[in-house]
Amino acid sequence: MSYLVRHRPVEDPALRLVCFPHAGGGASFFRDWPGYLDPSVEVVAVRYPGRETRMGEALIPTMDALSPQIAAELLAETPVPTVLLGHSMGAAVAYESLLRLEAAxxxxxxxxxxxxxxxPVPAAVVPPRTDEDLIAAVTSLGGPHAAIWQNAELRxxxxxxxxxxFRLIDTYRRREDAPPLRADVMALTGDRDPRVTPLGAQAWxxxxxxxxxxxxxxxxxxYLVPHAERVARLAVDRTGRHDA
Structure with a gap:
């Protein structure tokens, strides 16, 4: 099944915004985003295997297996001006997919x-996590579905x-010899994010x-849940300085 989901298809898009969800997230996280943008902008969300309509498919536990498949689907798309946006784990997946797109x-x-x-730091090593470690890590970040961990069946x-x-992102190592991107880069962060500070985001x-x-x-x-419209508009703004 395709990785790419269009919540509002656009026949002849002037621009395409491709959105990569966080760990545990799905394409539905970006369901409302087309409504925030001009009708000429096509919003495409990435749906990883093993969730939503791809529940029956095998999960992919490594970046080297996941990002080439997404890049291949994006390469098969009609080329129009495109912005990639990834949140949390999705930021790393979007970066690796773009490296492959530019290499092609x-x-x-x-x-x-x-x-x-x-x-991502090339030499970073994260020890294996127990299920309780994982749940603690996820709930500490909050998010729109934090309450599911209180339900035994959903858990x-x-x-x-x-x-x-988490295995995918914990074992991911950014290549030290990765070529610089030709595309511009925009870093977005919340001022109270426990995982990345605004200064840390500058490393991108x-x-x-x-x-x-x-x-x-x-x-x-x-932060992007309450600020979704502003983030979506900023991502596709030509100047990168739009403040809706």
Whole structure:
């Protein structure tokens, strides 16, 4: 099944915004985003295997297996000016997918928006997590579905996805010799995010030969839930300075 979900198809888009969800998240996280933007903007959400309509598919536990598949689908799309936006784990997946797109010669991705995640450190090593560690990590970040961990049935349903996604991001190592991106980079973060500070988000400036901008919002790791419209408009604004 396709990785790409269109909540509002656009016949001849002037611009495409591709959204990569966080660990445990799905394409439905971005369901309302088309309504925030001009009808000429096509919002495409990435749906990872093992969740939502792909529940029966095998989970993918490594970045090297996941990002090439997403990049291949994006390469098959009609090339229009494109912005990639990833939140938390999705920021790393979007970055790795863009590296592969640019390596294949794609020039239509003009911007990468990285939200709620610092620049991955190549040498970082994270010890294996127990299920209780995972639940504690997820609930500490809040988010729109934090209450599911209080329900035993939902907990057992979603634990395999969380285990998989945290394994993927914990074992991910950014290549030290990765080429600089040609696309511009925009870093977005909440001022009370326990995982990344606004200063830490500035490190993303080192991955691009293009322009770099950063924006800080009021809120925690899931600041983009109450600020969704503003984030969506900022991501696709040509100047990168729009404040809705």
């Amino acid at each position: 010669g794609a020039e239509h991705v003009t911007r990468l928006c990285v939200s709620g995640r610092g620049l 057992e349903l979603f634990l395999p996805v969380i285990r998989n996604d 400036s080192t991955v691009t030969a293009g322009a770099f901008t950063s924006h800080v919002f009021e809120g925690d790791h899931f």
